[in-house]
Amino acid sequence: MRQVDAVIRDRLASRVALIDQISRYIIGAGGKRIRPRLVLLFAQALGFEGPERYELAATVEFIHTATLLHDDVVDESAMRRGRSTANAIFGNAASVLVGDFLYSRAFQMMVSVNRMRVLEVLADATNVIAEGEVLQLMNMHDPDLAVDEYLRVIRYKTAKLFEASARLGAVLAGAAPTVEEACADYGRSLGTAFQLVDDLLDYEGNSTELGKNVGDDLREGKPTLPLLIAMERGTTNERETIRHAIQHGELQKLADILSIVRRTGALDATRAAAEEEADKARQQLSALPESVAREALLELCVRSVHRSS
Numbered sequence: 001m002r003q004v005d006a007v008i009r010d011r012l013a014s015r016v017a018l019i020d021q022i023s024r025y026i027i028g029a030g031g032k033r034i035r036p037r038l039v040l041l042f043a044q045a046l047g048f049e050g051p052e053r054y055e056l057a058a059t060v061e062f063i064h065t066a067t068l069l070h071d072d073v074v075d076e077s078a079m080r081r082g083r084s085t086a087n088a089i090f091g092n093a094a095s096v097l098v099g100d101f102l103y104s105r106a107f108q109m110m111v112s113v114n115r116m117r118v119l120e121v122l123a124d125a126t127n128v129i130a131e132g133e134v135l136q137l138m139n140m141h142d143p144d145l146a147v148d149e150y151l152r153v154i155r156y157k158t159a160k161l162f163e164a165s166a167r168l169g170a171v172l173a174g175a176a177p178t179v180e181e182a183c184a185d186y187g188r189s190l191g192t193a194f195q196l197v198d199d200l201l202d203y204e205g206n207s208t209e210l211g212k213n214v215g216d217d218l219r220e221g222k223p224t225l226p227l228l229i230a231m232e233r234g235t236t237n238e239r240e241t242i243r244h245a246i247q248h249g250e251l252q253k254l255a256d257i258l259s260i261v262r263r264t265g266a267l268d269a270t271r272a273a274a275e276e277e278a279d280k281a282r283q284q285l286s287a288l289p290e291s292v293a294r295e296a297l298l299e300l301c302v303r304s305v306h307r308s309s
Contacts, residue, residue, distance in 0.1 A: 042169025
């Protein structure tokens with residue numbers, strides 16, 4: 001990861017001062033760096049040690065960071081990773097344009113690896129992620145959203161880049177198609193589990209641990225799984241309280257909604273769904289030979305579900 005961070009610092013360089021300033025601010029906020037870790041771990045597990053792994057690990061982090069910049073503008077978010085968002089400091093226009101810079105820089109980096117399969121994987125991923133962003137926008141303030149449609153947004157918007165990151169390690173190693181698909185399946189399931197936990201933490205965690213404001217999803221009118229389950233299991237009055245809050249993005253009754261979500265067992269049910277996805281990911285690792293990297297990937301399945309931020 002130190003090598004990846006070195007690549008990130010080098011590739012962020014721009015002759016435009018504001019691009020440098022915003023890029024370094026958002027990258028410097030840290031984060032879990034799970035997507036680049038997937039590139040490195042799958043490459044290592046399959047015996048690939050070339051420098052291209054660092055370039056592609058940094059590439060997926062740039063793509064992820066670009067989506068964060070755009071997300072925060074769309075969601076009007078003021079806090080991420082415990083700090084003010086870039087749009088809150090530098091404005092929406094600058095954040096969107098620097099997000100575009102990071103996307104285009106990511107494509108320069110993937111071209112430098114000079115592998116058509118890498119381009120195919122990442123071009124497909126960025127396109128699907130964009131579709132997921134639009135799907136989520138269409139679903140805002142819709143309390144009647146079906147669970148399948150909610151999961152579709154997760155698979156497009158979040159899990160797709162996890163899937164691509166895992167697949168890239170296999171592509172670099174020249175793995176057999178069946179092994180490549182197993183790696184991709186691991187990434188997709190892990191990404192789904194990760195987002196499910198993110199969604200439940202919005203109603204279970206606290207702002208300090210989360211690095212964002214509790215209730216942000218509700219303020220944005222996002223009908224996430226904890227709310228969908230709570231509406232399904234709650235009384236008529238409880239269901240109407242949640243429906244109204246989703247439709248209007250209101251936080252006035254956040255305390256009541258938190259109580260309903262807990263009373264109905266919606267948080268436990270959401271975590272159980274995340275554990276099921278993590279178990280699917282774990283099963284895919286049987287396609288890999290035993291190694292330290294494989295053990296780290298197994299541990300990642302546990303950590304993705306049992307976390308508080």
